[in-house]
Amino acid sequence: MTFLVMEKHFLLQIIVSIALASILALIFRLYKALVVAPRLLRHALKQQGVGGPPPSFLLGNIIDIKNSRASPAAAAAVAAAAGSPASHNCEAILFSAFNEWRQLYGDMFMFSLGNTPVLVVNKYDVIKEVITCTSLDLVKPSFPGLDLEALLGNGIVTANGNSWAYQRKILAPELFIDKVKGMTNLIEQSTLMLIESWKGLIEAEGGKADIKIDDYLKKFSGEVISRACFGSSYAEGEQLFQKLAALQQITAKKGFSLGIPGMRHVPTKHNRSSWRLQRDIRELILALLKQKNEENMDKNMLGMILKGAAESNSKPSPDAITKFTIDNCKSIYFAGFETTAIVASWCLMLLASNPEWQHRVREEVVGICRRKPLDFDSLRHMKQLTMVINESLRLYPPVGVLAREAVKEMEFSGTRIPKGVTIWILIITLHTDPDIWGPDSYQFKPERFANGTAGACKLPHLFMPFGFGPRICLGLNLAMLELKILVAHILSNFSFSLSPNYVHAPAMNLVMEPGNGVRLVIQNLDAAS
Ligand code: HEM
Ligand SMILES: *[C@@H]1O[C@H](CO)[C@@H](O)[C@H](O)[C@H]1NC(C)=O
Numbered sequence: 251m252t253f254l255v256m257e258k259h260f261l262l263q264i265i266v267s268i269a270l271a272s273i274l275a276l277i278f279r280l281y282k283a284l285v286v287a288p289r290l291l292r293h294a295l296k297q298q299g300v301g302g303p304p305p306s307f308l309l310g311n312i313i314d315i316k317n318s319r320a321s322p323a324a325a326a327a328v329a330a331a332a333g334s335p336a337s338h339n340c341e342a343i344l345f346s347a348f349n350e351w352r353q354l355y356g357d358m359f360m361f362s363l364g365n366t367p368v369l370v371v372n373k374y375d376v377i378k379e380v381i382t383c384t385s386l387d388l389v390k391p392s393f394p395g396l397d398l399e400a401l402l403g404n405g406i407v408t409a410n411g412n413s414w415a416y417q418r419k420i421l422a423p424e425l426f427i428d429k430v431k432g433m434t435n436l437i438e439q440s441t442l443m444l445i446e447s448w449k450g451l452i453e454a455e456g457g458k459a460d461i462k463i464d465d466y467l468k469k470f471s472g473e474v475i476s477r478a479c480f481g482s483s484y485a486e487g488e489q490l491f492q493k494l495a496a497l498q499q500i501t502a503k504k505g506f507s508l509g510i511p512g513m514r515h516v517p518t519k520h521n522r523s524s525w526r527l528q529r530d531i532r533e534l535i536l537a538l539l540k541q542k543n544e545e546n547m548d549k550n551m552l553g554m555i556l557k558g559a560a561e562s563n564s565k566p567s568p569d570a571i572t573k574f575t576i577d578n579c580k581s582i583y584f585a586g587f588e589t590t591a592i593v594a595s596w597c598l599m600l601l602a603s604n605p606e607w608q609h610r611v612r613e614e615v616v617g618i619c620r621r622k623p624l625d626f627d628s629l630r631h632m633k634q635l636t637m638v639i640n641e642s643l644r645l646y647p648p649v650g651v652l653a654r655e656a657v658k659e660m661e662f663s664g665t666r667i668p669k670g671v672t673i674w675i676l677i678i679t680l681h682t683d684p685d686i687w688g689p690d691s692y693q694f695k696p697e698r699f700a701n702g703t704a705g706a707c708k709l710p711h712l713f714m715p716f717g718f719g720p721r722i723c724l725g726l727n728l729a730m731l732e733l734k735i736l737v738a739h740i741l742s743n744f745s746f747s748l749s750p751n752y753v754h755a756p757a758m759n760l761v762m763e764p765g766n767g768v769r770l771v772i773q774n775l776d777a778a779s
């Protein structure tokens with residue numbers, strides 16, 4: 251009897267000790283991952299003379315960045331851009347903390363995103379070496395707290411190493427300029443649908459309508475991607491877009507997490523809705539795949555993705571093929587659909603608030619179309635149009651930051667980057683840097699592009715709305731063609747001005763978008779003249 255009690259007691263003790271030991275081990279592991287490792291990385295950078303704001307425990311400098319958006323400097327930048335924006339300083343509105351740190355610590359400084367040390371590089375020679383680096387050891391990092399896996403899977407946008415190289419090889423030919431040229435008609439058809447719906451609104455409003463344009467533009471670019479890449483129509487893809495957009499919204503909105511291991515599997519309310527959306531998206535894509543018959547498949551991108559998946563290195567399982575295909579469908583939609591629509595929104599906002607340029611580009615478009623129908627060839631002659639699009643991409647690049655990470659220690663232009671440090675290149679900052687673009691860098695002046703990028707700035711590689719180097723945007727030819735066709739058609743049918751209800755508020759939601767959308771007062775051209 252006593253013996254039994256003793257044994258029970260002993261057992262309990264063992265269980266308690268094991269539990270205690272594992273809790274201690276967990277705490278130790280957390281401490282190492284959250285405190286020691288980042289400290290070592292910061293130390294390695296500090297030894298090379300890189301300074302930066304002191305991070306606070308666990309959150310790093312997140313609060314500083316949040317607070318800076320409410321700072322007097324940011325408020326002044328918002329005020330300067332209010333009404334009809336004359337100054338376009340998105341950095342001051344969104345990144346004024348970086349601005350301050352650059353002044354305090356120089357062209358290279360570090361801050362902490364939670365417990366991840368980030369090296370912000372503004373040194374032109376280092377930037378050049380980073381973005382042109384072809385080593386597979388320089389990868390796209392995962393963004394702390396941002397579940398890109400949910401959004402993009404392991405498709406081309408997020409993949410690294412050989413997996414990325416393979417996917418790029420399969421997809422790139424589908425978006426070369428000769429393939430894109432063949433998409434002209436389809437883009438034009440989607441444009442005409444948008445023109446028709448605006449004409450309808452204008453008529454209903456008696457000749458002049460105040461329209462929030464963003465959703466129309468998203469519908470347009472969604473339709474183009476859907477038809478060009480996957481041979482389906484917007485109607486077929488609509489549900490898919492809505493779910494992808496919803497997934498993007500909640501992924502971006504969730505904000506920041508502490509990166510505590512295991513958290514991503516906890517069924518929080520947010521996680522459950524994310525999982526539900528991911529499951530729906532998977533099913534919709536599978537249904538789309540099933541619908542397409544064999545003969546159609548060879549011709550479009552979806553067919554290429556499937557073919558690539560089936561032929562990838564070691565005889566993949568059917569599940570692996572499905573995952574490869576779904577991940578790349580998601581990646582292409584995500585990379586190509588919202589970015590293009592947002593550039594169109596910003597571009598039309600700029601044309602609306604700069605009537606002389608609106609007039610100038612319209613003259614060019616109408617003049618050229620009088621001689622020749624609007625097609626791939628005549629678009630190439632529309633230089634003023636290209637200059638305006640480039641100037642929009644300069645001031646409002648939807649992808650505001652390029653991020654990289656070295657998976658082993660690397661060196662760029664004399665700066666040693668330890669394994670595990672995230673490098674950030676602030677496109678928004680570079681695009682308006684007065685040292686590169688001149689004293690008028692915050693103004694809308696498309697004429698700076700009269701002699702191309704080389705004439706517009708001192709270091710042409712620093713104009714990188716589509717990124718640069720081996721991971722440059724795969725869809726840039728398609729995006730530029732879409733934008734040109736869309737803007738040319740809109741200009742030749744309508745005249746427009748900024749609505750008094752437009753509120754200028756650049757916002758960072760994964761991409762830099764107009765926080766309140768863009769509202770224009772639009773009327774038919776014949777009525778206006
Ligand atoms: C104006 C619209 C667009 C902008 C501003 C834009 C911008 C970018 C940028 C900056 C990157 C590089 C990101 C990095 O290096 O970290 C990128 C990558 C990419 N973009 Fe775009 N993009 C646009 C439209 C499109 C379209 C229409 C498509 C597809 C149809 C597309 C497909 C891709 C893909 C697949 C990648 C990943 C390439 C790789 O990592 O190898 N993009 N985009
Ligand atoms: C689950 O929620 C946590 C905390 O909100 C988050 O960090 C994680 O990314 C989420 N995981 C998924 C799969 O959405």
Ligand SMILES: *[C@@H]1O[C@H](CO)[C@@H](O)[C@H](O)[C@H]1NC(C)=O
Binds near residue numbers: 698699701705
């Ligand atoms: C473009 O080049 C021409 C001829 O070299 C020059 O006269 C003009 O000023 C340049 N324009 C710009 C905006 O650089």
Ligand SMILES: *[C@@H]1O[C@H](CO)[C@@H](O)[C@H](O)[C@H]1NC(C)=O
Binds near residue numbers: 637640701703
């Ligand atoms: C516009 O920018 C692209 C780079 O994105 C460049 O190749 C092109 O020459 C530029 N065109 C003009 C007219 O500035």
Ligand SMILES: CC(=O)N[C@H]1CO[C@H](CO)[C@@H](O)[C@@H]1O
Binds near residue numbers: 442445446739
């Ligand atoms: C829908 C529509 O009316 N589109 C017109 C827009 O302008 C071009 C060029 O003037 C016309 O060809 C289209 O018919």
